[in-house]
Amino acid sequence: MSGSEKATxxxxxxxxxxxxxxxxVPTSQATGEPYRNVYNALSQTHLPTLAAAGIIIYDPKRQKVSAGANxxxxxIIIEMTTPTVQLLFDEKEHATEDTIIGD
Structure with missing residues (x-):
């Protein structure tokens, strides 16, 4: 693959x-309604949104995705913020547990 070609x-x-x-489940068993729900959500919402942000290049006619400029x-943003988000969710869980225990 040349440098100008992008993996899709x-x-x-x-x-x-x-x-x-x-x-x-294994990918071979990811079928039926769960698969259709994900496919529809990707095609109708998530992929167009990511494409608009330049994160991916989405070709809805060919149903292909490749890396975008962003x-x-x-x-990098996801890597940097994941620990913070996880900490916030952990704190929220502890606050809920404290409320339940305190009642």
């Missing part, structure tokens, strides 16, 4: 992998 991923493959991860920046 089929939306079907992406949806199958996400459905498998969400349902804790993918590296988005990846």
């Amino acid at each position: 991923v089929a939306v079907r493959s992406l949806a199958r992998q996400i459905a498998a991860n969400e349902n804790d 993918l590296d920046a988005a990846s």
Whole structure:
């Protein structure tokens, strides 16, 4: 592959992998309604939004996705903020547990 070619991923493959991860099953078993729900959400909402932000390049006619100009920046932001988000969710859980225990 030359430097000008970009690796692409089929939306079907992406949806199958996400459905498998969400349902804790092998990709070969990510079928039916869970797969369709993910596929529709990707095609109708998530991929167009990510494409508008320049994070991916989404070709809805070919149903293919490739890296956009802002993918590296988005990846860095996610890496940097994930620990903070996790900490906030952990604190929220502890606050809820304290409220339940205190009642």
